[in-house]
Amino acid sequence: MTMVLAIDSLVAFGPVLDPGVPTTVGSVPASTSTAEVIGRLHRRVMGAGVVIALLVGLALYHAVRTDGREGVDPVRRYELAWIAGSAVTLGGVGVAAAEALGTRPVSSADGGVDLEVAVRAERFEFRFEYPGQNGRTADELVVPVDRSIHLTINSMDVIHSLHVPELGLKQMAVPGEEHAIRTTTIREGEYRGYCGSYCGSGHAKMEFRVRIVDDETFEAWLSE
Numbered sequence: 001m002t003m004v005l006a007i008d009s010l011v012a013f014g015p016v017l018d019p020g021v022p023t024t025v026g027s028v029p030a031s032t033s034t035a036e037v038i039g040r041l042h043r044r045v046m047g048a049g050v051v052i053a054l055l056v057g058l059a060l061y062h063a064v065r066t067d068g069r070e071g072v073d074p075v076r077r078y079e080l081a082w083i084a085g086s087a088v089t090l091g092g093v094g095v096a097a098a099e100a101l102g103t104r105p106v107s108s109a110d111g112g113v114d115l116e117v118a119v120r121a122e123r124f125e126f127r128f129e130y131p132g133q134n135g136r137t138a139d140e141l142v143v144p145v146d147r148s149i150h151l152t153i154n155s156m157d158v159i160h161s162l163h164v165p166e167l168g169l170k171q172m173a174v175p176g177e178e179h180a181i182r183t184t185t186i187r188e189g190e191y192r193g194y195c196g197s198y199c200g201s202g203h204a205k206m207e208f209r210v211r212i213v214d215d216e217t218f219e220a221w222l223s224e
Helices: 002-012 033-066 074-101 215-223
Strands: 115-122 125-130 135-138 140-144 148-155 160-164 169-173 179-184 189-195 207-213
Touching: 033 074, 033 179, 115 140, 115 160, 125 140, 135 140, 140 215, 148 160, 148 169, 169 179, 207 215
Parallel strands: 115 148, 140 207
Antiparallel strands: 115 125, 125 135, 148 179, 160 169, 160 189, 189 207
């Protein structure tokens, strides 16, 4: 059964395990650098899962084939290989996770950014302000493609959470605190965002739209 699950995983997640394909979870093309980081980590974790499934399957297969035979100890023969294989595999997962967390677009706001956006969460809407550019919207975030974006997020009342799954973006909005997201847009499109933390009776309607557009469209939108 374990061998079958391992083979099914290889077939089902073939596109995900291909490191040359920029994907998020599944096979959706990444639209931000953050989504690429998450997709890369996901592929590595899935690959580690397949390796572990294969190791378990081989151990069980050998145990069944040698059970009861004189002079054969299936546990002793394969325990070293099992321990070493699992240690290397899980160590690789740890390295991949550390690399993802240490990636600058995820962990740091140091360095220049092309666009600053202040996000204000309040029951039951998100407001987006563009400092120095006289831009302000409610429930719609518009940003240019191929630009580094820095979002500073605050809450005006209770705890909220800005979440855009397709872009790999999620950050808490806490009263009295300023949290941030830094990412780079890499593909045009429209994406649904919403509040990811229950904030009251209107929580289900606290949604917004993200539009990633070309420079000309963005400048025209700002001038409206």
